[in-house]
Structure formats: C-alpha cells, structure tokens
Amino acid sequence: MSDLNTFRQETRAWLNENCPASCQGDDNILPDILWGGRRQKIAEPDVQRWMDRLVAQGWTIPAWPKEYGGGGLSDDESKVLAEEMSAIGTHSPLYSFGISMLGPALLEYATEEQKREHLPRIASGEIRWCQGYSEPGSGSDLASLQCKAVKDGDDYVVTGQKVWTSTADVSDWIFCLVRTDSDAPKHEGISFLLIDMESEGVSARPIVLLSGASPFCETFFDSVRVPIANRVHEENKGWSVAKALLLHERTMLAGGPGRASTGDQKRTLLQVARDSMNAPTGPLPDKAVRAEIAQTEMDQMCYAATLQKVQDAAKAGKGMGPEGSMFKLYLSELGQRSADLRQRLNGADGLIWDGDEFHPEAKESTREWLYSRASTILGGTSEIQLNIITKRVLGLPE
Amino acid sequence: MTLILNEEQELLRDSAKSFVDDQWQLNQLRANRASPKSGTIDAKLWQQMVELGWAAIPFPEEFGGLGLGYAELGIVMEEAGRKLLISPLLSSVVLSGSAIELAGNNDQKTEHLAKICDGSGLYAMAYQETSRHDPENVHAALTKSDGGYQLSGHKQLVINGGSANHLVVVCRSSGDAGDRDGLSLVLVNSSAVGVSIANNLLLDSTPSANITFRDVPISPEDILGKIGNAAEVLDEVYARAAIALSADMLGGIQSAFDMTLEYLKVREQFGAKIGTFQGLKHRAGRWFCEVELSRAIVLKALRSIDSGSSNLARVSNACKARCTATYQLSGKEGIQMHGGIGVTDEHDIGLYFKRARVTEILLGDTSFHTDQFATASSY
16 A cells, blocks of 8 residues: 555656646646547647657556556556546547557457557557448448458458548558458458558548538458458457457447546536526526426436446446446437537527527537437447347347 | 445345345235225334334434444335335434434434334324425414414325324424425324324325324424424435435336346247347336436435535435436336236236336426426526
C-alpha cells in the first residue's frame, strides 16, 4: 500500500511537471483529440507536447507491458494514474481503434513478433488502424463474409470489398476478416489479416449518410498481396479473434471503462425546451414535454447506475461478459430517444439544413439526430444484441 | 459507494432467502382470501422475522437497533418480495420507524423504536386520504383542546392498519389541504377512544385498513417533532419508503422473470420450445435489460439513503418510477408468455401481476414520480 502511495506522489509530481495547463481543467476537455497515424493533422502545440510526454512514459495505454509501448503499470497503479489525471481534469489525447479494439485482441492472440511490431506503433499513435469487417452482402450475418484470401507462396492474395470501414481513407493499416476456406462451415473458414493500406490494389471511398459527410468508407481489395506473416492466430480461426474484438467494440460503444466523454452538447435538453417554449424559469408549460425530459433524465440515471454496478463488479474481479451487449443495446436506444427529443424541441430551427439565420446549435443537433439512427445498427444491430443476450446470458434454446 | 454486495451482505441474503423459502408459501396468499382473519398479519411469522433481527436492521444501536442500513434492509425486502411475503417490514419498520426516528425526541425514540425492533409493538402509518398518493393533500385535523390536542379525519390504504397497535398519523395543524406548512405527525394508540378501523383485503392479499379518527385525544407527548413542521421529515420518509418498496418489487420482478424464462425453455408448441421463437426471445431480452436497470437503481437508491445523499428525492423518484414500470412489464409479459395457464388462479404468475398493481399505486405511480422528479429538478 505504501508503494502505491509513493507511486501516487510520483505520478502527481510528474503530471504537475508535464501536463500543459491548457490540457487541464474542470471540463476535462482537451483543446484537441488525436487519432494518430501518418496523416494526423498537425496538432495544437500543447496537445502535441502532452502527447509526446505521455508516449515517452508509455502512458497513452498505461496497462500494456513496457516492451509493447505501454507503461507496464499494475491494475492498481493504472487506477491511481486514472484518478490523478481525472483530479486535474485531463486524459490522454490519443483515441484509436488500435487502442480500444485491435490492441487487446493482439495481446490475446498475436505472436510475439507481431506484438512487438504493431503494439508500440499503436501506443505512440504512429499508425492509425481501421476495421474491415462488414461487406455489402454481410451485415448482421457477418460470418457469411466473402472477401477472399488465397495462398500464393509467402503471401495471401486478397480480393473483395469491405463496407462501413470507419476512417479507411485516413488510416494506415486495416485489420480484416477474410475467407480462407470456402468449403468449411461459415465460422470455420475465416482468418484475421493485418493489411497495409498502402499495398498495391487497396482503395477506399467515403460514404455519405443521411446526416451528410461521415467517417465511413467502402474499401476495395483488388488482388492485394499480404504476407502470411500478417495473419493473427491460426488460419481459419479468425472468428475467435473477431468475437474477442467485437466484445471490446461493444464495451467501447457502451461507454465502458476508459472512455472519455466527447462532444458534450452545449445546451441541456431542458435548456432547449426552455428556449423553445420561451419559459426561462419555473415549471415547463408543456406538461407532456416536461414528462418526456424527466423520463429521459431518469433513464440516464438508471443507465449510469447499471454501468457503475458492472464497473464495481469488474473491480471486484468479475469481468464483463456477454452482458456488454445490454449496454450497447440500451445506450444506443437511449441516445436515439434523447437525440430525437432534442431535434423535435428545436422545432422550426431544427428543420433548416443550412442558411443564414437559425440557432447555431440546431444544425449540429439535426445532424446528430440523423446520425443517431445508425447507432442501433453499427457494431451489431439491436436485434443482434438481443440474439446475443438471449443466447449467452439467458440461455434460451436455438 | 459500491453497487455490489459485500460478504456479510451476501450471507444476509442467503439466510433471508432460505427463511422465506422455508417459512412462506405463495399459497398463503390464496388462503388469506378465504379466511375471515385475513385482514391481519401472521404474528408468529413476524415474530420469527423479528428474532432474525430484520425489524432492527436500520436503527441505531442505542435504540435497540442493529446499526446497519438500508443496503441491508433492502436485501431482506427483496427476498421477501421474491415470494410476495406479507409482513409489516414496510409499514412498521420503514414508514413508522423512519417517521419516529427522524421526527421523534429522545424519549419517543427510546420507547417506540425499541418496540419496533423487538416486535413488542406493531406500527402502521396512516397518511393517505385521496385515491392517488398526494402527500400534502391532508385534511385530518389536529386541533387544540383542554390540556392537549384532538384528532379528527379519515385515512385510507393504511397497510397493516388492522394489525397495528400503534398508528403514526399524518395530520394538519394549520393551513389548507395542499399546503406544505401545517403538516404534523402524531402517535395514536389504535385502541384509543374515537378510532374506528375498517379492514380491507387488497387484491394481492395485502391487509389494509381505512381508519376514521373522531375527536381522538392526543397528548403533547405523542406529537412527533415540531407541530406543523413535518413536511421535510415526510419527504424523507416517503423517499425511503418508495425505495424500500422498490427493493420488495425488485424481488417480485426477478421471480416473475425467472419463472417465465424457465417456461420459455420447457414449453413446446409447433414441435419446438417456445423459447426458440424470436417473437418471444427478443421480448425476453428487452425484459432482462429492464430487470438489470431496475436492480442497479435499487442498489444505488438504497445506498443513497445510507449516505445521506442530497439527491435522494430524485433518486427515489427514478427508482420507484423504474421499478413500477418494470413490475408492470413483468406481470403483463409474464402472463402473456405463459399463455392460457397464465390467466388462471392456479398459476403463480398472476399473483405477481396483482402485486405489481398494488405496489404501483402505493406511494405513487410512474406518472406521480415523473412529475416529482421534474419538480425536484426545478422544471
């Protein structure tokens, strides 16, 4: 315990010394968020400094072993670091699929050589990763994927198309599920490949959504040569890696441990309602809207308690299992309801797509409302989450 | 505040569970309907619960309590609720006990909390006067008379009112119905002159009473707290009671869910287990999420009482609103998924459907708590 206290003192001193003032504050919001990669735009100087110091310390991902670019901290030490960072209102500026999804899967399944090659570049933000899972013909039925990898010498030759590859147009590498055996049952002919986006034959094209421009892309593979050494885990055993990774994705989407709040709305739902009803104080004149806001806030309170309960269980050594699906399901639907109410309360302003005169927040909230329809589809639809809950948590027969 | 049970709490849960399983049958609810004495509590069963220390859980040791908290009382109430056990936990321990603990002076606490804890006294709280829960809508009048006061008024939905030997009565010493000022709390002996009690059996076999007070003499020693000044204490009492009742509801919710889930796994139609049908499966999945959300908010709310949270009112509103909605869902989906057998009196699922409605009306339904939540949030 006294070791931990020493660590706390040292950490506090280090943060005091190294965290720029502009990266601290009550709002816990940094001037900039970094996604890393070769095409990372030039960061705000303080954020870059903060990032460089964290990387040198291995603290962009403190719990990973030092040899893989992490901080080599124990669980207790990681917790102390998180507490000390939160106490001064800061966090690591680096967010990436590499940290939240691929990294944990590599730690579990990759060879030593693969770990040493890829993990440090994730931790330092040098390489930005994207995910190649869905295909035009394989959405909810992911395991039916057809993107083919055929062995040729020391390489696989990959041909096919991926879709919903977030940020593919600005990423350096892609982790991909490919079919390596077309005759086997669908789950048993899939392999997990790491592919350099600069390889000959890879191209990506952004997708426009209802809400306008989006980070999603279509990615095409035209006879792309990928070294066999880039396969993670055994051939045709890629589905195990995929499942482990999907669990991390759901945890992330559910705002699980380690996720920072991003993009907080400027006005609360209540403020939007007050503005729209011209009722700055006192009881809201529209009683039905008042009840809808209260319902949303009570639901948020219940969700927060549910999340806390799982986190408390995790701290006591009981990990989050398939019930992660419940968090993804509930949070996406709650967010959707709340975005819908907000957009509705914006009324006439919310209808304006673009123009000269309307509430500055309405434009953003309209796009968020449209985008929110995607939240119950991406990362496994609500219906897929229900399939998982009923099979793996409730044990209902198939 | 951590939302998982510690080792002692798990032991308490296990012991409560085995007591309820051993000593209580759901059939008792059916038997109560036929019995002319159904308006009263099973004193022998209650005495056993008292001996286990359940009545003493939340009270300070100096007044005969165990010095534990609502986190612990909630565990016991959840286990009781799992089998729809009829007991005075809510009426005597939570409602009356809280009112005495929060408003009473040292002498009152010494006398009455000790009686609640050791079971020598059975208490009920008479607060409701209108069909809907409406805490400030109190007409029952406390007026001055020679050397003291007298009480006149009419109360309904006094849970266990027919078995209680002491009543904690919410009344009005000044102002009009609806005012927060002027609310008072008094202790009344239920055998006092002028108290008349009509016993009712509620639709879930809970004993309830309507009580009329006609010029009942009240001595100054039986006034709890400062006269006319009970509103704040009552806020806390109702918040605690709504949360404790939610813990009881949670037990029932979990039972109805478990019972139905089991049925989905064994019942066959069209040559398949009905649990294979996605039309039922997904509803069960959504129901499960609601149960988990209810459990989490109950755990949080119970601990918010113990920590003296300044946010207790809002948490209790969210808790009771959520558990009410989930219990309704559980009763309705439970019956629907059981099909024909679900609407028979022979099957237990309907007993949960009935309890869901009683606990919904008690201490305010979802729309009441949604409204209160908005008020407490200043909109």
